Amino acid sequence: MIWIHALWVFLAGMLQPVQSGMNAELSRHAATPLTAATWNMLLGFVVVALICVFSGAPVPGVNLLRIAPVWSLWGGLCGAVIVFTMLFNAPVLGAVLLLSCFLLGQLTSSSILDQFGLLGFPQRSIVDQRLVGLILVVAGVVLLLRAR
Incomplete structure (x- = not known):
């Protein structure tokens, strides 16, 4: 069973350079890297929201903000920093x-x-x-x- 999880993570890891290239290309056509990052995160939000709706998973409510530890909500900030950093630096590196x-x-x-x-x-x-x-x-x- 652990091999299935390892393969899943490996395949997701293979998407990282693909995503970085796509984001860098989007950035070249956007007004700024921040504009490209905004579209990236917005599309990610829409996809996750649709998965919640169609999978029958409960849609996250505001109550989550009250019960979860504050630090656990900073994962979204980490994601935004990662996306912006990767799309900004991909063409350079x-x-x-x-x-x-x-x-x-x-x-x-x-x-x-x-x-x-x-x-x-x-x-x-x-x-x-x-x-x-x-x-x-x-x-x-x-x-x-x-x-x-």
């Missing part, structure tokens, strides 16, 4: 360097979240193998930066 830097950021923050069991993640210590893996990713990003 190119797909490989863009996603390598992004992946390094993800692995760094994920390691911190796991190490301390933050934001609802179970605590998992950074063992030697994980540390070596992170160092290899850093080395890869440095090589990609130098190759530019």
Whole structure:
């Protein structure tokens, strides 16, 4: 069962550079990168709202704002920052360097979240193998930066 989830995440990960390219192209045709980011987030909102409606899932109500921890609502802000950052930097860095830097950021923050069991993640210590893996990713990003 875990392989199905891993495959799902892998396939979603394959969409990230595609999304970045699409967003960068949208940005070239929009007045500003912020305009492109606005359209991106608006379309995402519409798609998720339609999925809620057609799947029979309850439509989120204002009550959620009262019962959920305040920090848990900042995920939308993170999404907006990610979309804007990716569409703004994709034309400058190119797909490989863009996603390598992004992946390094993800692995760094994920390691911190796991190490301390933050934001609802179970605590998992950074063992030697994980540390070596992170160092290899850093080395890869440095090589990609130098190759530019």
